[in-house]
Each structure stands twice: as structure tokens, then as C-alpha cells.
Amino acid sequence: MDVSEEPINIEFIREASEILKNGGLVAFPTETVYGLGGDATDKEASRKIYQAKGRPSDNPLIVHIAKFEQLEQITTDLPETAKKLADAFWPGPLTMVCNKNEVIPYETTGGLDTVAVRMPNNPVALALIEESGCMIAAPSANTSGRPSPTKASHVYEDLSGKIEAILDGGPVDIGLESTIVDLTEDIVTILRPGYINMDMLKEVVGEVRMDPGIVYNDKGTTSGAKPKAPGMRYKHYAPKGDLTIVSGEENKVVSTINKLTADKRAEGKKVGIIATSATAGRYEQGEVLIIGDREDEQSIAHNLYDILRQFDELDVDIIYSESFATPKIGQAIMNRLLKAAGQKTIEV
Numbered sequence: 001m002d003v004s005e006e007p008i009n010i011e012f013i014r015e016a017s018e019i020l021k022n023g024g025l026v027a028f029p030t031e032t033v034y035g036l037g038g039d040a041t042d043k044e045a046s047r048k049i050y051q052a053k054g055r056p057s058d059n060p061l062i063v064h065i066a067k068f069e070q071l072e073q074i075t076t077d078l079p080e081t082a083k084k085l086a087d088a089f090w091p092g093p094l095t096m097v098c099n100k101n102e103v104i105p106y107e108t109t110g111g112l113d114t115v116a117v118r119m120p121n122n123p124v125a126l127a128l129i130e131e132s133g134c135m136i137a138a139p140s141a142n143t144s145g146r147p148s149p150t151k152a153s154h155v156y157e158d159l160s161g162k163i164e165a166i167l168d169g170g171p172v173d174i175g176l177e178s179t180i181v182d183l184t185e186d187i188v189t190i191l192r193p194g195y196i197n198m199d200m201l202k203e204v205v206g207e208v209r210m211d212p213g214i215v216y217n218d219k220g221t222t223s224g225a226k227p228k229a230p231g232m233r234y235k236h237y238a239p240k241g242d243l244t245i246v247s248g249e250e251n252k253v254v255s256t257i258n259k260l261t262a263d264k265r266a267e268g269k270k271v272g273i274i275a276t277s278a279t280a281g282r283y284e285q286g287e288v289l290i291i292g293d294r295e296d297e298q299s300i301a302h303n304l305y306d307i308l309r310q311f312d313e314l315d316v317d318i319i320y321s322e323s324f325a326t327p328k329i330g331q332a333i334m335n336r337l338l339k340a341a342g343q344k345t346i347e348v
């Protein structure tokens with residue numbers, strides 16, 4: 001159902017709302033990625049979400065709301081920081097993990113006593129929550145193990161025939177999943193990096209730490225601790241082609257990738273390269289895709305998952321990517337890219 005034009009077609013929102021109220025599933029756009037939604041208070045709906053995605057049932061879903069009071073309705077011992085963070089960043093790409101009460105079933109939280117909650121900044125998503133009267137449990141609307149969907153066509157590729165409807169709101173804005181913070185301990189802890197970064201959070205709540213379980217070097221997590229967000233423990237998307245990140249000074253990166261590409265092609269391999277608009281013309285061989293512009297870090301976040309899907313379609317054997325440790329969202333971008341690469345990096 002096409003809801004990409006303003007004013008949003010309210011008939012489609014009503015139809016999607018009826019599906020949700022009857023326990024069905026609807027994929028819908030948010031500003032981060034497309035979500036696969038069901039009524040968060042309905043355990044059967046949550047079971048269906050896991051089934052449609054092929055997602056492990058211990059990996060909890062994020063509950064999407066349209067009013068701050070809904071957060072109060074489903075949590076206990078809500079800390080003051082929740083209100084402060086909501087005032088600063090909601091609606092927006094920040095998910096808060098809080099202690100749950102009995103309103104949200106364990107099926108939605110993967111058996112945990114906490115619930116992850118977010119108010120998305122997308123008119124279609126907010127209209128759907130309001131019209132249906134549901135709080136909407138929604139993980140990313142991809143098959144488990146594939147890149148998160150940033151266009152309705154990605155959702156269609158993965159879930160067509162498995163869900164009742166897709167609301168097509170056009171390509172999403174940000175293109176990376178939300179920042180997740182844990183508010184159940186004394187210090188606000190980032191469980192998954194995203195567009196809202198550490199500095200932005202510190203300005204609002206003072207001290208913020210990073211979950212030691214998600215700080216990696218090339219040998220794995222630096223602390224040996226398990227990530228607290230169950231989803232960060234799973235092997236995430238790995239493209240069909242073997243991805244390696246090449247980082248360092250730009251000229252050296254380009255010449256190294258050119259050399260590696262020539263070697264692999266001589267072995268008969270098909271090679272893909274993730275380049276920027278500034279460097280693309282300097283790659284001599286291989287399938288070169290432009291992820292964006294280094295000066296516009298949002299463009300890189302926006303195109304990352306789409307590029308990974310495109311390389312699968314091109315059926316490349318090997319992928320080399322430049323590194324994108326850009327100032328604001330670089331940590332979130334590199335978190336996803338390093339996972340896709342199984343942490344494989346060459347420093348030049």
C-alpha cells in the first residue's frame with residue numbers, strides 16, 4: 001500500500017490498523033529502517049513476527065509508541081532519565097530499555113523482565129500507532145540474517161507471502177537501526193550504537209558508558225563480556241561475498257584495494273568494491289558501488305544496507321570496502337560494517 005505521498009492515504013492506514021487489531025502483521029516505514037509490526041500486547045502476534053522473520057525467540061522486539069504516557073503504562077520504576085531522554089530525542093532513533101510490567105507479555109520481550117521502547121519519527125509509523133490504538137512490537141522487517149530493509153522493495157524480497165501488508169513510505173531517512181540505551185542500571189549504557197551518539201546522550205544525562213560486550217578489536221570483544229542486547233550476540237548479516245575493510249590514508253587505501261582486486265581477478269574471482277563519490281573513479285577494475293560522500297556521513301548510513309543487498313545480487317566472491325569512521329555516526333556505521341565483515345580489517 002503506497003503511503004509515500006503527503007497527505008498520507010488514511011484508508012490504507014485504517015486497513016493496516018484493522019490487520020493489527022485482528023492480530024495480523026504489517027510492515028511499515030520508520031526513520032531508521034522498515035519494521036515488521038504486530039500488537040505488542042498480543043503474544044500470538046509476537047510469535048508470528050518471530051516466525052515470519054525466522055528470528056530466534058529469545059531475541060526481544062522493540063515496542064513502538066506514539067505518546068510518552070504509553071511508556072509509563074508498560075514499565076515500572078521508570079527513572080527520571082527516561083523523561084529527559086524522551087524530551088531530547090523522541091520522536092527519534094533512540095530506544096530505551098526499562099523494567100517491564102505485566103502489560104507486555106514475555107513473548108514480546110524474549111523472556112526478559114525488561115522492555116525496549118521507542119517513539120519513531122515517521123508520520124506513517126505514528127499514524128499507524130495512533131489509528132490502531134496499538135503499541136506496535138516491531139523488529140526490522142527483514143529475514144533474520146539479511147541486511148535490515150531500507151526500502152519497501154527490500155521487505156517485499158524477504159517477507160512477501162508471509163505477512164498481511166506492507167505500507168510503502170518510500171526509502172527511509174537514516175538507514176541504520178536505532179541507538180539502544182539501557183536505563184535499568186545506575187549509569188546509562190549504550191547497548192547498540194546508532195544515529196544518537198555518546199556525545200549527544202552525555203549532553204542530556206551526564207555520564208554514559210558503552211556496553212563492554214560490544215567493544216571489539218580484531219580478535220573479538222575486548223572484554224570477553226557478552227553483549228547485553230541479545231540481538232548483538234547473534235552473527236549478523238554476512239554478505240555472500242567475503243567482505244574485508246581496508247582502512248588508512250586514502251591514497252594507500254585506493255592503491256591497496258586496486259592491487260588486491262587485480263590479484264583476485266587474476267584468480268578468476270568476481271570482486272566488488274565499496275567506494276565513495278570521491279574515490280570511485282580511481283578504482284581500475286571490479287564492480288564499484290558508491291556508498292555516498294565522506295562529507296555527508298548520513299549518505300553513507302543511508303546506503304549501506306542497500307549496497308550490501310546489491311552485491312548479493314551481483315554475486316561477487318570478494319568485497320573490499322573503505323572504512324567510514326566518520327565523526328558523528330561513524331561508530332554506528334562501523335559497528336554494522338565490521339559485523340558484516342566478521343571483523344576482518346586490513347590497516348594500511
Ligand code: AMP
Pocket residue numbers: 059060061062097109112114115116138139140177180191192228229230231232
Ligand atoms: P531490531 O528491531 O531487529 O533492530 O532488533 C531489536 C534489538 O533490540 C535487538 O538487538 C534486541 O536484542 C534489542 N532489544 C530488544 N529488547 C531488549 C531488551 N529488553 N534488552 C536488551 N536488548 C533488547
Ligand code: MG
Pocket residue numbers: 139140148
Ligand atoms: Mg534487526
